[in-house]
Amino acid sequence: MKADPKGVLTGSHFLDGDHSCSEGAIAAGCRFVAGYPITPSTEVVERIASRFPYVGGMFIQMEDEIASSIAIQGAVWGGKKAMTVTSGPGFSLMMEHIGLAAMTETPCVFVDVQRAGPSTGLPTQPAQGDMMQARWGSHGDYGIIALSPNSPQECFDLTIKAFNLSEQYRVPVMFMMDECVGHMTERVVIPPADQIEIVPRKFYEGPKADYLPYKTNGDLVPMMVKAGDGYNIHVTGLTHDERGYPSMTVPTQEKLIPRLVNKIKHNAPKIVEYVEDQVDGAEVVVVTFGITSRTSIPAIEQARKEGMKVGHLRLVVVWPFPEERIRELASRVRAFVVPELNLGQMVLEVERCVAGKARVELVGHPGGTVHNPKDIYNVIKKSAKG
Amino acid sequence: MAEELFEIEESVPVNTVESFLRMERMPHIWCPGCGIGTTVNCFAHALETSGLDLQKVSVVSGIGCTGRVAGYINLDSFHTTHGRAIPFATGLKLANPELKVIVYSGDGDLTAIGGNHFIHAARRNVDMTVILINNFTYGMTGGQVAPTTPLSATASTTPYGNYEQSFNLPYLAESCGAVYVARWTAFHVRHLTKAIKEALAKKGFSFVEVLAPCPTLYSRRNKIGDGLDQMIYYKDNSEIRNGADTKTIPLEFQGKIVVGKFVDKERPTYLDAMNEFYQQKLGEDYIPYKG
Ligand SMILES: Cc1ncc(C[n+]2csc(CCOP(=O)(O)OP(=O)(O)O)c2C)c(N)n1
Numbered sequence: 001m002k003a004d005p006k007g008v009l010t011g012s013h014f015l016d017g018d019h020s021c022s023e024g025a026i027a028a029g030c031r032f033v034a035g036y037p038i039t040p041s042t043e044v045v046e047r048i049a050s051r052f053p054y055v056g057g058m059f060i061q062m063e064d065e066i067a068s069s070i071a072i073q074g075a076v077w078g079g080k081k082a083m084t085v086t087s088g089p090g091f092s093l094m095m096e097h098i099g100l101a102a103m104t105e106t107p108c109v110f111v112d113v114q115r116a117g118p119s120t121g122l123p124t125q126p127a128q129g130d131m132m133q134a135r136w137g138s139h140g141d142y143g144i145i146a147l148s149p150n151s152p153q154e155c156f157d158l159t160i161k162a163f164n165l166s167e168q169y170r171v172p173v174m175f176m177m178d179e180c181v182g183h184m185t186e187r188v189v190i191p192p193a194d195q196i197e198i199v200p201r202k203f204y205e206g207p208k209a210d211y212l213p214y215k216t217n218g219d220l221v222p223m224m225v226k227a228g229d230g231y232n233i234h235v236t237g238l239t240h241d242e243r244g245y246p247s248m249t250v251p252t253q254e255k256l257i258p259r260l261v262n263k264i265k266h267n268a269p270k271i272v273e274y275v276e277d278q279v280d281g282a283e284v285v286v287v288t289f290g291i292t293s294r295t296s297i298p299a300i301e302q303a304r305k306e307g308m309k310v311g312h313l314r315l316v317v318v319w320p321f322p323e324e325r326i327r328e329l330a331s332r333v334r335a336f337v338v339p340e341l342n343l344g345q346m347v348l349e350v351e352r353c354v355a356g357k358a359r360v361e362l363v364g365h366p367g368g369t370v371h372n373p374k375d376i377y378n379v380i381k382k383s384a385k386g
Numbered sequence: 387m388a389e390e391l392f393e394i395e396e397s398v399p400v401n402t403v404e405s406f407l408r409m410e411r412m413p414h415i416w417c418p419g420c421g422i423g424t425t426v427n428c429f430a431h432a433l434e435t436s437g438l439d440l441q442k443v444s445v446v447s448g449i450g451c452t453g454r455v456a457g458y459i460n461l462d463s464f465h466t467t468h469g470r471a472i473p474f475a476t477g478l479k480l481a482n483p484e485l486k487v488i489v490y491s492g493d494g495d496l497t498a499i500g501g502n503h504f505i506h507a508a509r510r511n512v513d514m515t516v517i518l519i520n521n522f523t524y525g526m527t528g529g530q531v532a533p534t535t536p537l538s539a540t541a542s543t544t545p546y547g548n549y550e551q552s553f554n555l556p557y558l559a560e561s562c563g564a565v566y567v568a569r570w571t572a573f574h575v576r577h578l579t580k581a582i583k584e585a586l587a588k589k590g591f592s593f594v595e596v597l598a599p600c601p602t603l604y605s606r607r608n609k610i611g612d613g614l615d616q617m618i619y620y621k622d623n624s625e626i627r628n629g630a631d632t633k634t635i636p637l638e639f640q641g642k643i644v645v646g647k648f649v650d651k652e653r654p655t656y657l658d659a660m661n662e663f664y665q666q667k668l669g670e671d672y673i674p675y676k677g
């Protein structure tokens with residue numbers, strides 16, 4: 001399906017990442033946004049608030065992030081595509097509802113424009129400290145998808161992708177921006193609507209009597225209906241059977257929860273996305289995501305100039321993690337260097353996949369600003385020497 | 387003979403409420419003497435005579451014994467998280483304004499953990515009906531103190547009695563802007579049915595507080611008998627005072643209960659206010675939001 005032209009501002013724009021994310025959401029067909037103001041994410045909802053009256057959207061500023069993160073789920077069951085937008089402290093408040101969306105298989109998008117934490121931390125300054133929280137933040141086991149844009153252009157493109165993935169797999173998708181990308185202004189090209197691919201919601205259309213809301217057809221993802229369609233659906237955060245009815249037994253748990261995990265795990269090869277630059281033949285591979293990919297480039301270029309064989313692997317989809325690819329590279333490269341604006345989160349994934357076959361070096365930073373490329377360069381140089 | 391038997395069976399009155407329930411989920415989890423089931427019966431009767439298109443009715447609950455209502459109602463029904471039925475319902479209603487959205491939940495759910503959402507939905511006048519079952523305690527988790535537990539009553543976390551002032555919920559709802567406010571008890575089945583029906587017919591945030599016995603964890607612990615004794619207490623101590631000033635009707639431990647309809651007024655709903663405002667401000671460019 002193609003995007004509805006009504007929402008699409010086709011053309012070349014000069015936009016910051018936050019505003020670009022808003023435009024991506026509108027182009028993706030999002031017509032319900034609930035949020036609560038928090039720096040550095042507020043511009044996303046501010047733009048939504050000014051644009052929505054003209055595109056038939058509903059924006060509501062809720063009383064807090066807990067309310068926002070469940071209002072969007074009510075809206076999804078009412079038939080809308082919906083998202084909420086926040087930053088660290090608000091993201092922490094939303095965790096219970098990420099679990100609810102995972103459990104009830106409610107497709108929706110959570111945007112987190114990361115700032116430095118913990119707690120109130122550095123409200124206006126960047127970090128990438130919520131990466132593990134995005135994966136594991138709600139209690140219990142579930143599968144999740146998270147994306148990490150590194151430019152205003154990607155804030156547009158990948159917001160659309162986030163909505164599409166959420167519909168395809170019926171999962172909440174985490175859109176992990178950071179303050180730098182959110183507030184950086186660059187050229188953003190918005191294509192014509194007929195060049196924007198949209199994944200529509202998979203609605204069940206068979207006979208009413210045969211419908212089982214949580215029965216899957218081999219692909220691990222059940223079909224949806226919405227409130228008001230006459231199916232008398234029941235949706236619960238309790239462990240439920242295929243009818244959607246609470247069934248608090250071990251067999252039901254053993255059937256449902258692995259499916260929630262496996263629908264992402266088994267489809268990971270289709271979901272993962274990364275960008276490689278000179279990885280084949282490299283001795284050192286720098287693994288980056290978001291803003292860190294850009295601060296790493298001068299360091300990588302400098303090292304290459306000096307004759308080191310350095311590859312760059314940038315995660316676009318962060319969760320699921322490209323474990324196959326990292327495993328494959330581990331037997332061929334000397335070292336992985338992982339710069340991130342936290343004190344060691346995604347590096348743990350790299351270490352897990354490398355499993356001792358190569359060196360893994362973190363270039364950590366507690367956030368507040370971006371890395372000095374020199375610090376990344378120094379670690380590359382040290383790693384290249386072995 | 388066989389024919390006669392058949393006739394006898396035919397004449398057994400049909401329980402019309404059953405069609406509103408997911409009978410395949412019976413028996414329900416509620417204790418003998420619990421008041422929640424009685425209120426569901428009233429709710430079903432109210433729906434039956436409401437004239438509403440049942441396909442467009444959704445019930446949203448939070449978590450608790452009362453929170454299980456959504457799971458037994460044979461309509462679109464959502465069992466959300468503790469305290470968050472109202473913001474879920476807000477999203478549902480605003481996504482599809484054609485829906486009639488009812489929040490059915492407990493006193494702890496809606497006024498402790500969910501208190502913030504309650505006051506804001508009333509303030510915004512989001513079009514929904516909130517049915518709150520006040521059993522003065524957190525039933526589901528074992529009878530802890532709630533914001534509705536009367537002074538001096540005992541709960542598992544106030545073993546020597548409660549020393550916190552409790553909410554006067556009709557007063558809270560009215561002061562936040564609810565357009566319909568009533569209080570009844572599980573004893574007043576006819577009044578309650580009528581009140582729910584009126585609330586359903588109302589546009590805007592309508593609120594019905596229902597006092598209901600929790601014999602297992604409130605009345606027995608407080609040595610005031612079981613479910614039946616609580617019903618007798620409601621019968622003997624309730625005073626119907628329609629139009630009473632909500633300020634004057636707080637509840638006290640085993641005290642007098644003022645019941646009735648206290649507020650019934652008009653005020654633009656959230657959606658009507660938004661559409662009207664934008665039409666004035668933005669003129670023809672604005673497409674009124676219809677969901
Ligand atoms: C976030 C969260 N905190 C606590 C609980 C535990 N909990 C479940 S029900 C409940 C209280 C319910 O009380 P009430 O709303 O009065 O319902 P009742 O059982 O009395 O009908 C609590 C505290 C929970 N499920 N979720």
Ligand code: SF4
Pocket residue numbers: 415416417419420421422451452521525526599600601602603
């Ligand atoms: S614990 Fe109380 S409220 Fe819960 S079902 Fe039993 S009697 Fe009803």
Ligand SMILES: [Mg+2]
Pocket residue numbers: 450492493494519520521522523524525532
């Ligand atoms: Mg209660």
